[in-house]
Amino acid sequence: MLTKKEIGSLLKNITIVKVLSIEKHPNADRLVLVNVEMESGKTKQVVTGASNMKAGDLVPFLSGGHVVPGYLILHGKKIVLEPKDLRGVVSDSMILAEDEIGLSEDHTKIYVLEAKDEKLVGKSITEVLTKEQVEQIYQNSGLVELTPELKEKIELIKSIATNGGEIVGEEELPSILRSNEKLYTYDGFEPSGQMHIAQGIIRAINTNKMIKAGFTFRMWVADWFGYLNNKMDGDMEKIQIVGKYFIEIWKAAGMDLDHVEFLWTSDFIGKKEYWETVMRVAKHTTLKRMLRTTEIMGRKENDELSAAQIIYPCMQFTDIFKVMKCQVTQLGLDQRKVNMLARELGPELGFWKPVVVSHGLLKGLNKPVEGKMDATERAIAMKMSKSKPDTAIFMTDTKEDVERKIQKAYCPEGEIDDNPILDYCKQIIFEAHHLKGQEGLLKDGFTVKRDQKFGGDVTYKIFSELEADYKTKKLFPLDLKVAVADYLNKLIEPVRKHFEQDKKAKALLEQVQSFQITR
Numbered sequence: 001m002l003t004k005k006e007i008g009s010l011l012k013n014i015t016i017v018k019v020l021s022i023e024k025h026p027n028a029d030r031l032v033l034v035n036v037e038m039e040s041g042k043t044k045q046v047v048t049g050a051s052n053m054k055a056g057d058l059v060p061f062l063s064g065g066h067v068v069p070g071y072l073i074l075h076g077k078k079i080v081l082e083p084k085d086l087r088g089v090v091s092d093s094m095i096l097a098e099d100e101i102g103l104s105e106d107h108t109k110i111y112v113l114e115a116k117d118e119k120l121v122g123k124s125i126t127e128v129l130t131k132e133q134v135e136q137i138y139q140n141s142g143l144v145e146l147t148p149e150l151k152e153k154i155e156l157i158k159s160i161a162t163n164g165g166e167i168v169g170e171e172e173l174p175s176i177l178r179s180n181e182k183l184y185t186y187d188g189f190e191p192s193g194q195m196h197i198a199q200g201i202i203r204a205i206n207t208n209k210m211i212k213a214g215f216t217f218r219m220w221v222a223d224w225f226g227y228l229n230n231k232m233d234g235d236m237e238k239i240q241i242v243g244k245y246f247i248e249i250w251k252a253a254g255m256d257l258d259h260v261e262f263l264w265t266s267d268f269i270g271k272k273e274y275w276e277t278v279m280r281v282a283k284h285t286t287l288k289r290m291l292r293t294t295e296i297m298g299r300k301e302n303d304e305l306s307a308a309q310i311i312y313p314c315m316q317f318t319d320i321f322k323v324m325k326c327q328v329t330q331l332g333l334d335q336r337k338v339n340m341l342a343r344e345l346g347p348e349l350g351f352w353k354p355v356v357v358s359h360g361l362l363k364g365l366n367k368p369v370e371g372k373m374d375a376t377e378r379a380i381a382m383k384m385s386k387s388k389p390d391t392a393i394f395m396t397d398t399k400e401d402v403e404r405k406i407q408k409a410y411c412p413e414g415e416i417d418d419n420p421i422l423d424y425c426k427q428i429i430f431e432a433h434h435l436k437g438q439e440g441l442l443k444d445g446f447t448v449k450r451d452q453k454f455g456g457d458v459t460y461k462i463f464s465e466l467e468a469d470y471k472t473k474k475l476f477p478l479d480l481k482v483a484v485a486d487y488l489n490k491l492i493e494p495v496r497k498h499f500e501q502d503k504k505a506k507a508l509l510e511q512v513q514s515f516q517i518t519r
Contacts, residue, residue: 010069014125017061028087039122047091052109064092073102073141102137139175153213164360176327184326185210188220191242192231198362198384200395204255208434211259218324224265228308245508252498254435277318293337313338321351333358334380364391365409368418395495406485411477429487430463448483
C-alpha cells in the first residue's frame, strides 16, 4: 500500500497546462494532436484519443520519464511514461484522464479543470485538487485514516479468521468500509440433512459480525448446487425442504435477520446473463484448475466426478459477481480455492477483486486425523460432519444427546492442540455474545462447576485463561465437558423451543429427519 507521502510525490509530477489548439492526426482518424502551453510559455505537442477538450481548457499533464500515478494508485502497476510512436507521430508526454490521476476508474475523457485561471499553468495538480479529491485518491489507493469506528469494524472482520481461517486482501478493507457503496458479503450452503452447530451457531455469529461491520449479508440457498453435488440423492423437492428448515433454525439461533437476504439458486438459474458469465469463467480457466477447487463440494481432486460437478465451481464464481455483487466473500476455509479464483480472475473478466475472509472449520468430536496433508486439507478432514452424527452436535439435539456426545468427545488432559472441546469454547461460547438474545450468556464469565474438594467453582472471563489452566492441568476434562455441554444447551434451547412451538418449523423438521442423507 502506498503512503500519503508516496502518493503526494506521484501527484506532484502532474502539472497544469493550457490547451492552445487541437489538430487532426495526419494518419489516424481517432487520434488528435493537442498543442499545450506549459510553464514559462513553453509549448508541447501531445497525441491523444480524447475529444472532450477545446482551446483554452486547463488540463493535467505528465511529462516523459515519470510514473503514471493512477495506474500505480488504482492497480498497483508501475508504468513509466516513455516516448511512443503513435501512427507516425512520436509523443513522450500525456494529458490525463481521471483514472491516470487516480481519481476514479473513468478513462473515457480527459480531466478538464473547471477553473480557467491561467495563473494555474505550470502549477502542480496538488495545488488544484480539493481536499475531498485528495481523500478520494487516498481511498482509491487503499490508504484510509483509521478512525476508532473503522478500527472496530476491521477488528470484527479479522476476528472471524482468528480460529484457523485467513483474510486475503485485508489491506483493502479500510477503503471498502469507507466507500459510499452498499456493502454486501455472502455465504452459501447446500441444503442437506440436519444442521449442526458449525452451520447454525458459528454461521450466525460470523454473520452478525459482518453486519456490525456495515455489511448486508446475502445467504445463498444453493439448491441447484446441492442437486449437482447429489445431496439428498439429487431430489430437488427434498433439497428445498431442507433449505427452508435451515432458515427456520437461523430464525431462532440469534442471527440478525433484519440485515440478511436469503437468495435461492433456483430463482437465478434460468437467467441468460448468469449462464453467459458461467461460460466466460469456464473459457478463461483450465480443467486442471477447476479440479483443484473440488474441495468446495466436499470432494477430492482424484474423485470420480460427474460433468455437472465440473460446472459447479464456475457457477460459484458467477454467484459472487452476478448475484451477490459482494465486495467481501465470507465462507469457510474449505471454500477458499474458488474464492481465490474469483479474486485472481475477476478483474480479467471485467469484475472486481473481492476480499476473501475465510473462517476456520469447527472440529468434530472425534480424534485428530493422521497422515500427511497440508493445513487446509487437515482442517477439512477434521471438521464437524453430519455424515458422522455422533461426532457432531445438531441444532435440534436433545439436552441428553448433547451431554452424551460431549462426554464421549476427544479431550485429552492437558492437551490444547486439536482439542474439540476447547475449540467449542473459543469459537462458540466465548463468541456467543454476538448472537441476538445471548448477549448476557457470559455476563459473569464462563463458570466451571466443581466440588469444593476439587477447588470449587472457577470462572473465566477470557478464553486464554481457561486454555492456560487446562494446559497446566488445573482444569480437568470431565469438569470442562460438563460446563461446555451446559452452555451449548443454553445456546440450542431457543431453537428447540422454536421447533416445538412453531407448527411450520416442526413439520419441516419431521420431514428432514425422515430423509436419508447422501454425501
